[in-house]
Amino acid sequence: MTSKAEIAVEKFLEKTDSEAASFFEACVHCGICAEACQFHLATGDPKYTPTYKLRPMERAYKREKAPFSSLKKMLGLAPKPVTEEELIEWGPLVYDSCNMCARCTLVCPMGIDIAGTISKMRAGYEAAGLAPEGLERSVEFVKKTTSPMGVTIKALSAQIKHQEKATGLKIEVDKQGADYMCTFSSSEIMGYPEVLGAYAKLFDRAGVSWTISSVAYEATNVGVQIGSASLAKEIVTRVVESAEALGVKAVISPECGHAYGAIRFAGPNLMGRQYKFEVVHIIEVIDQLRREGKLPAGKKDARKMTLHDPCQIVRRGGLLKEPRRLLDDSCSNFTEMKYAGKANFCCGGGGGVSANERAEELRTEAFSLKVDQLNGVDGLEAVVVPCANCRSVFEDGLDAYEMDLEVLGLAELVAETLAEPDEKQG
Amino acid sequence: MSFLNFVEGPLFTFAAAVFVLAALWRLIGIIRIGRTKDISPPKGSAAVGFIKGNLRHFIPRGIFAKRTMVHLVGGYGFHLGLFVLVFFGVYHIDFLNERILGFSWPALPRWAFLLTSAIAFSGLIMLWVRRISDPVMRLISDKDDHIGSWLTFLVMLSGCFALEQAHDSLRATHMLLVDIWLIYFPFSRLMHGFTFFLSRGQSGATYGRKGIDL
Numbered sequence: 001m002t003s004k005a006e007i008a009v010e011k012f013l014e015k016t017d018s019e020a021a022s023f024f025e026a027c028v029h030c031g032i033c034a035e036a037c038q039f040h041l042a043t044g045d046p047k048y049t050p051t052y053k054l055r056p057m058e059r060a061y062k063r064e065k066a067p068f069s070s071l072k073k074m075l076g077l078a079p080k081p082v083t084e085e086e087l088i089e090w091g092p093l094v095y096d097s098c099n100m101c102a103r104c105t106l107v108c109p110m111g112i113d114i115a116g117t118i119s120k121m122r123a124g125y126e127a128a129g130l131a132p133e134g135l136e137r138s139v140e141f142v143k144k145t146t147s148p149m150g151v152t153i154k155a156l157s158a159q160i161k162h163q164e165k166a167t168g169l170k171i172e173v174d175k176q177g178a179d180y181m182c183t184f185s186s187s188e189i190m191g192y193p194e195v196l197g198a199y200a201k202l203f204d205r206a207g208v209s210w211t212i213s214s215v216a217y218e219a220t221n222v223g224v225q226i227g228s229a230s231l232a233k234e235i236v237t238r239v240v241e242s243a244e245a246l247g248v249k250a251v252i253s254p255e256c257g258h259a260y261g262a263i264r265f266a267g268p269n270l271m272g273r274q275y276k277f278e279v280v281h282i283i284e285v286i287d288q289l290r291r292e293g294k295l296p297a298g299k300k301d302a303r304k305m306t307l308h309d310p311c312q313i314v315r316r317g318g319l320l321k322e323p324r325r326l327l328d329d330s331c332s333n334f335t336e337m338k339y340a341g342k343a344n345f346c347c348g349g350g351g352g353v354s355a356n357e358r359a360e361e362l363r364t365e366a367f368s369l370k371v372d373q374l375n376g377v378d379g380l381e382a383v384v385v386p387c388a389n390c391r392s393v394f395e396d397g398l399d400a401y402e403m404d405l406e407v408l409g410l411a412e413l414v415a416e417t418l419a420e421p422d423e424k425q426g
Numbered sequence: 427m428s429f430l431n432f433v434e435g436p437l438f439t440f441a442a443a444v445f446v447l448a449a450l451w452r453l454i455g456i457i458r459i460g461r462t463k464d465i466s467p468p469k470g471s472a473a474v475g476f477i478k479g480n481l482r483h484f485i486p487r488g489i490f491a492k493r494t495m496v497h498l499v500g501g502y503g504f505h506l507g508l509f510v511l512v513f514f515g516v517y518h519i520d521f522l523n524e525r526i527l528g529f530s531w532p533a534l535p536r537w538a539f540l541l542t543s544a545i546a547f548s549g550l551i552m553l554w555v556r557r558i559s560d561p562v563m564r565l566i567s568d569k570d571d572h573i574g575s576w577l578t579f580l581v582m583l584s585g586c587f588a589l590e591q592a593h594d595s596l597r598a599t600h601m602l603l604v605d606i607w608l609i610y611f612p613f614s615r616l617m618h619g620f621t622f623f624l625s626r627g628q629s630g631a632t633y634g635r636k637g638i639d640l
Binding site for chain 2 (some may be wrong): 015016017018019021022023025026027028029030031032034035036040046047049051052065066068072102105106107108109110111112113116123264265266267268269272274315316318339342343394
């Protein structure tokens with residue numbers, strides 16, 4: 001019988017392409033990456049050094065696949081085999097204390113993409129059945145309902161009705177030939193359903209058509225978070241087939257971090273083909289419609305606000321200027337926090353950490369850095385968080401640190417500050 | 427054949443051959459592993475990302491500069507210092523001219539060579555002291571890191587002793603250590619001197635294709 005360690009190592013080796021190999025070969029153990037890691041900075045514990053988190057996969061590569069590995073094995077100079085006990089011990093480093101934020105890549109003199117390599121390493125853990133329970137539970141929910149929180153179409157329909165009533169606008173489901181098919185994260189649907197109303201308002205004003213698929217409304221890709229390519233493919237395929245059946249021009253990825261990368265960049269590779277539609281992020285769409293003059297800005301919100309940069313949207317998604325342009329248009333007192341932009345700290349819950357109950361205490365500790373950033377903005381009244389997952393982590397974190405601060409989504413803020421049809425642009 | 431002739435002759439030729447062939451073998455071995463072609467529609471150029479990734483990581487980002495000052499000063503001091511010593515030291519130029527290249531170039535004046543040596547030594551010592559004193563570096567370092575540091579240190583130290591050309595034995599010791607260093611290099615983490623461009627380039631290409639400058 002194949003042991004869990006053997007299964008994991010086999011997957012590690014399969015996932016070690018020339019990119020990961022070059023990372024393992026170039027790391028000089030300088031430890032600079034620790035100076036960028038939120039978990040190391042919050043706890044001071046050296047075990048959270050990003051490159052250290054990769055150690056079992058690096059060992060497997062150096063023992064079995066690296067140039068000269070056979071020679072070194074023959075001479076007794078190869079690293080020891082990876083054991084199941086070691087993999088279990090490393091589990092919290094791979095899942096609980098890496099939000100795949102890539103802040104460490106910014107500082108690494110070798111440019112090593114530790115976030116991307118952790119993702120490959122998780123594939124080995126998942127294959128060996130060593131992924132954390134919290135994430136496995138999300139997988140079960142996805143298999144039953146398509147949503148990691150178990151959100152059904154019935155629940156979504158109820159939220160749609162509420163938002164139609166609140167806005168007076170029709171939200172169409174399964175509309176053929178719409179311009180956009182919008183996807184959402186479960187936490188948006190259940191926690192921040194106003195976003196549905198915001199989309200309705202924005203698209204109505206811009207004069208573009210949109211729809212929600214009754215079978216592919218969920219954007220969250222637990223497969224990507226946990227490291228399961230087959231599940232990730234299943235989730236992407238559902239969205240792609242629905243969008244192609246509806247004949248939409250583009251699929252909109254919501255204010256959710258990893259969902260954008262999952263469908264925009266990983267998706268075609270998982271499916272082995274390109275899509276018949278475009279994939280765009282909601283922030284890109286709103287920004288473009290605004291620049292085309294279809295979403296004129298009205299009276300600005302006067303509260304003092306700052307912006308959180310979700311890692312997967314900004315650092316790993318490249319959408320740095322767009323949210324800032326929109327915020328500048330919507331808020332008269334927008335102030336950047338320390339480390340704003342590419343080097344911003346994660347909320348602490350990215351990369352599946354928020355779905356991992358085992359990581360709760362550590363996540364709250366990591367949020368202390370975000371608290372410092374927020375406290376660094378004098379008189380702050382609200383923080384704009386354009387990612388539903390970050391948003392719920394923020395709400396938990398602010399509660400834990402007893403901070404009273406409003407947390408807003410970007411689409412909602414833009415919708416609320418739109419110019420009235422007869423109003424002059426603000 | 428004297429010991430000096432041996433370490434500067436056949437042993438050096440052997441060590442240099444091992445250095446070149448094994449380093450090439452290792453680099454080609456890494457590249458040959460290959461990677462799956464990315465078929466997602468690109469938002470930027472992977473080739474430009476490869477180059478940008480290589481250049482970008484030469485310059486430390488300002489926000490991290492204070493926290494990484496020891497590495498920054500030690501790292502640049504040591505690496506630049508060593509490069510200058512190896513390629514602009516008068517005896518090195520003479521050796522390369524006579525044994526390998528057949529041409530020479532202007533050397534550093536003695537005072538500049540000594541100053542550069544001091545910078546390179548200080549950098550190397552700073553990095554090694556950090557390696558044994560900083561909890562993060564202590565945790566992640568292994569034998570190879572220490573052997574590489576010490577071997578390089580001994581090569582540099584023996585080079586200083588041989589500087590006056592007072593005894594053949596000092597020059598022979600330096601050359602022996604250089605030969606050992608050349609043989610050790612391609613099998614060790616010292617290879618980062620070549621692998622860095624692959625690492626920076628690959629992540630630069632991956633992100634560059636997505637339109638991201640990381």
